[in-house]
Amino acid sequence: MSQIKEGDIEYHYQKYRENVEVKPDSALLYLAKAKKLNQQLEDENWNARIAYGMGYTHYIKNDFRTAHDYFKQAIRYANVAQDFNVLSKAYNQIGQIYAVENDVKNALVNYHKSLKISEGKEELNDNTIAVLSNLADLYILQSDTLSARNYYHQAQKIGERDDERKHLDIVYNNLAVSYMKTNKDSTEFYLNKSLQIQKENHSIYGQIMSQLNLVSTYLNFKSKDDYQKSFEYLEESLKLSKAIGNLEAEFFSYFYFGKYYEQAESNLQQALFYYNQANEVLRKGFKNDYAIELYKSLSRVHSKLGNYKEAYGFEKTQHKLQDSIFSVEKNKQFHEAQTKFDVERKNNQIQLLNKEKQIQKGQNQLIFTGSFLAIISLLILAIFYRKRMKYQETISVQEKLIFEKEIETTRTKNLLEGQNLERKRIATELHDGVGGRLSAIKIKMDQLNTTSIKDPELEECINQLQETAKEIRVISHELNENNRDKINFVHLLLQLVKDYRFYFTGEIHLNIFPESKFQEIDGVAKHYLYRTIQEILSNCLKYAEAENINIDCTFDTMYRIIVDDDGKGFDVEKVKKGMGISNLYKRVQSLNGSLFIDSAIGRGSTFIIEIPQDGKGNS
Template structure:
């Protein structure tokens, strides 16, 4: 009676499971039909949009585990994405293909496709969606290397994928939980049950994960129970298995329930509880018929081990037949994908040839453009040279005029000096001599003894002495050339005053030490004049200043000129010398001088010129 009730439960569960699975598949198929309808409305010229819709259909088929159809649509999308050089779209399509290859046990092909997709993603900016798919690809690599029993590689890639997922922005709680579960499964396969148990306990302690995604809890609980079983820690068994099955029933998670039923059957079989072992083994077999063929294989082999006699033989033969069929199917799929890959590579070669032509045309265009630019620059430079030559000739003319002006000014100053010396001589030799004679005559009257006469003569004599002293003082001052060299200072002052007025600048002009400009060559004075003129122009043009301070000083026969402004300033180490600054440096070298420029942004500029008094 108990046996009949158990099998009655299996039939009821089987009916419910089939209905849920059919409903889920119907929903996905409706979505596929909807996208296919959209594809029919698109024009052939809209190849990029068609490729995107093909990718969507491929994803739906992949999630339905229909890898044949997924391959077809992914391959169509991949061709177009590569033609348009859309690296991200190509990479995620290749990820879909790699997952299908892993499902079909084409692990070598999946490895190659995964690394090709990773190479494309590595060439892109590491934005969130790029890192997301890198994490998915590393997870796939972890799974396939686990199937290839290269467990160190599997652990490495699972950990890389986990680290990437933990750094993503968004809700990846479920994805992280699944990756942690996959990593723990590797430790079970390695026989490191303690590490696996700790990993599962960490997952099951994540309340947010389990509350939001009970499907992950089913998976983790079933695997945790298996790790305890293999570690011979049976205190919580079969309770954990039964809880996992109950939870999977409550959320209609029949796919994960297959493995839990298989493991529970194996648990009861080891314990010698054959009825329970058969119950859960048959339950797993019935569920497997609607899902993964690998699970069906495992279920058939499990039933053949638990059953006896003809029944065991029957299921073993079914297992062998299905295994052969699956091997043949997997080989055909690998061959089919190899053909698809060959066609894709042929298209890639064609695209490479097209790219070569495009590159050649582009290179030719660049060369032509460079030649055109060089010709333009040559003509432009020739025009600039003409302008510079004109400016140079104009400057030479200006210097000649200025030289004449200085010479004329010196002649005037010389004439003034001569006139002053003439007046001085006239005062000294003429008026002073006559006054001296008058004084002597008055002295001779001193012999008149009248009191009144004596007093009067004394007053006149005293007055004459005063006049004599005044005239002597005037004569001395006139004989001193007090305007000697002052003409050039006045010229500089006039220059600063006129330019400051034009440039709307306030200025100060200080001549701290009197310099005998007569001892300075005209060449030096011309260059100093032009340097100050150019500096004022640069201050107006570049500094945006309101105040300029100019000072002259003489230190050990070296003329020191300082020009300071309160303008914007600049970084001396980075700014290239313009024509104005080059002219200033050239002029200062002409008179064996030096120039020092100190400037800071927003703190003004100070220019110090030093030139020898006699160059």
């Protein structure tokens, strides 16, 4: 009897999924029937899935308050049933609702709850991709396209690695939006990839939004050769949006039709007609931040037509709405919350690495214990005869180890001091010797290139010579430790990142939290940590072929610095034997700290440095 009922529930649930995008009211009816059947079955998994379906359908209908209540119900049921799929998706959708309502702080809280559940679980990769894309969307609203692209590329990497093609359409679409103001070719490339997937998946809503984004791209870059294609996309998108009854798609279809007639055809009356149609959609209850752009367009067209009273009215509405949406406080809340969640996410990764090390340690101890028990019976016979001898031998070994450790410490200290002396010598030679000669040559060439000669090629040579002299001075200051003694650790890191950005073609992201704690680092610790991070960055630029480097500096009970990149990675065991890696370990260990290196071919690299708060350099 229960199997028949469950089969009936499955049937109605599948009918809901078929209708939710195109006939949301029909989808609600199918869910209501499934819910009634499940009242007899009392299956918590079905309760969670049906409640989520109710929430998602109301979300499609733009009834966000009702959707929010159903998603909360779904979370309660999913917690009981341990249904992580529904749980992660419900938190993500609640984040979407807060994002639409411009409550970025609560949006971030729910996105990160969702990400915490799904990240690392392959069966939930579709949700991880969606959440990373939604986080990127929030950065787009903050006009931080670099951070947004970082999240989009994380989502793209997961989707392409695990062949989650059907979930990549939104990622490609949003990546395209991040390039929309700067690069037509990149925008068009990603939008066409997104459109192809949406047509394969019969995602009408997604198809509409990608087509409209292509129209926006052609208009933004004034691509006249693509205007006819734009008109065809607009006609098809408006027709499809009315067919599925989606207010958002209908709003954007009218809005971009207005932009098309204003810009491509210079037909202000037709532009005004379509802008007014978009405004009517807003009056039906649809809410979107793009209302600001619509009011701005209505004000502009009315002004061009001489309707100054109407133009002023729409401009006033635009500014009022803009003030309510954007504020310094909301921007501050966004960045404070995001910094907190980024730190938490990195700490979770560290805990995972520590657990793996503990498991490995436990396995080694188990092997050791087994071996010990196997030979204990033999050792017990000999131990009474060799007790005194062993005691003397143990003392000798301990003294030898202590002596060797003292020698190694002295050797490390002398090596580092020698390196510093050599750096100072080279810095002096570069500044006073090579730098002085270059300056003298430049002065002589200036004298030769008099107003009567003025050779352009000679002028270019003089300029290049001057730039070379500047670089020599920078390298000289970089090698000389005296300059760094006067600068606190935070400013040293900021300057280091700034210098390396000049040579790096990708992006370097630096997060320090809290800054006040890192400003306290001084003396030997400041020097060793700076050199360690500098060496890691230098190796990354030389060998990693990375697009992004992230440096996260955090403090809880100890200083923790994480440097990771998305480059080609390396074999840790092979590279450990090299002098560069050996120096990294020596510097960190001299501060009573520890260095973890996690890397593999094709998977990027992560360096984790942990230094105790009271760590003193052994020197």
